[in-house]
Amino acid sequence: xxxAVPAKRKRDAAATSNAILxxxxxxxxxSGYDRVGLREIAKExxxxxxxxxxxxxxxxxxxxxxxxxxxxxxxxxAADRVAFGDWFAEYLVTKRENPNQYDPMLLMLRSxxxxxxxxxxRATLEEQLSKPLTAWLGGDNASERAGLMIAMFSGxxxxxxxxxxxxxxxxDQDILITLLAPIIKIIADSPKSPEMx
Amino acid sequence: xxxAVPAKRKRDAAATSNAILxxxxxxxxxSGYDRVGLREIAKExxxxxxxxxxxxxxxxxxxxxxxxxxxxxxxxxAADRVAFGDWFAEYLVTKRENPNQYDPMLLMLRSxxxxxxxxxxRATLEEQLSKPLTAWLGGDNASERAGLMIAMFSGxxxxxxxxxxxxxxxxDQDILITLLAPIIKIIADSPKSPEMx
DNA sequence: GTCTATAGAAAGATAGAC
DNA sequence: GTCTATCTTTCTATAGAC
Numbered sequence: 001x002x003x004a005v006p007a008k009r010k011r012d013a014a015a016t017s018n019a020i021l022x023x024x025x026x027x028x029x030x031s032g033y034d035r036v037g038l039r040e041i042a043k044e045x046x047x048x049x050x051x052x053x054x055x056x057x058x059x060x061x062x063x064x065x066x067x068x069x070x071x072x073x074x075x076x077x078a079a080d081r082v083a084f085g086d087w088f089a090e091y092l093v094t095k096r097e098n099p100n101q102y103d104p105m106l107l108m109l110r111s112x113x114x115x116x117x118x119x120x121x122r123a124t125l126e127e128q129l130s131k132p133l134t135a136w137l138g139g140d141n142a143s144e145r146a147g148l149m150i151a152m153f154s155g156x157x158x159x160x161x162x163x164x165x166x167x168x169x170x171x172d173q174d175i176l177i178t179l180l181a182p183i184i185k186i187i188a189d190s191p192k193s194p195e196m197x
Numbered sequence: 198x199x200x201a202v203p204a205k206r207k208r209d210a211a212a213t214s215n216a217i218l219x220x221x222x223x224x225x226x227x228s229g230y231d232r233v234g235l236r237e238i239a240k241e242x243x244x245x246x247x248x249x250x251x252x253x254x255x256x257x258x259x260x261x262x263x264x265x266x267x268x269x270x271x272x273x274x275a276a277d278r279v280a281f282g283d284w285f286a287e288y289l290v291t292k293r294e295n296p297n298q299y300d301p302m303l304l305m306l307r308s309x310x311x312x313x314x315x316x317x318x319r320a321t322l323e324e325q326l327s328k329p330l331t332a333w334l335g336g337d338n339a340s341e342r343a344g345l346m347i348a349m350f351s352g353x354x355x356x357x358x359x360x361x362x363x364x365x366x367x368x369d370q371d372i373l374i375t376l377l378a379p380i381i382k383i384i385a386d387s388p389k390s391p392e393m394x
Numbered sequence: 395g396t397c398t399a400t401a402g403a404a405a406g407a408t409a410g411a412c
Numbered sequence: 413g414t415c416t417a418t419c420t421t422t423c424t425a426t427a428g429a430c
Contacts, residue, residue: 011395032309034311037423038425039422048396048397048398049424050396050425050427051395052424054396054426058424058425059424109309112229113230113231113309114310115232118360121360126363134364141376143368144365144373144376147362147368147373148353148377150352151355152352154352154355154356155347155350155351156345156352158309158351159322159344162309163309163315163319165319165327166323166340167331167340167343167344167347168344171340172341176341176344179338179342179345179384182383183384187380191376208413210413235405235406244414245414246407247407247408247409248414256405256407
């Protein structure tokens, strides 16, 4: 609940620019590209809308900058390979949305309606998720399996946190994990080399 | 390619209202709720924007009306139960988006950015997909499995047709089907009664 | 570096003529 | 039943004062 009472900085370009970027990351994650105006972002950052364009050129430029920052896959891919299915299933099911936090996946899922944003999202997904995930998975048809993995977990996040269907919101978490784990496993395990790492 | 040259009807409320509904269904499917204005819909239907509000009250009302119509699940659920996994995998992978056709799933996936639309989408998914699918699946944890099924295939449609990631667009279709089928099967088959119908 | 003020475009909705 | 015209709001972006 760190409300917008930022330590009063004055005439510090870097700090201001960071404050805007941080505010936009959070607000876009919560509401998506279209629902948020520059005024709201600026207000959250403690400045005026004019500065957003001054530092980022345009709303689209700001959005691109947010997703340019590297998405940290380490916590996900650091999991033990054989335990990955169970671990990732639990991660997806128990992950709680924090409305005051940057969440690249939710930000993207909520920003599909703008053409400019969509292009940036496509590029981000391919560069930041698809590529490293394909490499990490390895084995036969790694690219297709990475695609299915992204489809699966984006769909899960979409239905659980964005659309919020009851089936997933009211479900017992342990049951969901039990059901989800084998799905992740068969995607993650290369069919022809299931025991390799 | 049936461009907007509708058989000139004059002063026929039912026909006009239908034309608007049909045009909106197609345009919303192609572009989503936010990207489309009432003027564009009206033009496509061969009328003016004022009539849209006259017949549907508001843009939101129009959107709700589109999704009120029953989604026909028969072609999907009519499949033989044991062959369902293979059949549905092939269906999802080979399905081609037709930009001149109403597609409820793509319409919803592209309309997540508006709050009013999102509420309608949530209700539609639960009433029109979740409920019948849960009943059809049956067995233990049918609701959770239905939720996962919806998550899986909405995520697949999202990444294939909306975001269009290369992993799924450039993939060999047979490989995708082969990988997808077992995923669908383990969701569809109740863990404790895998052989029941 | 930051602000106020505003330009300019587009949207949803409505009043009223025909 | 359908149209034109317009009101009102909201948005991104920019010019220019301080």
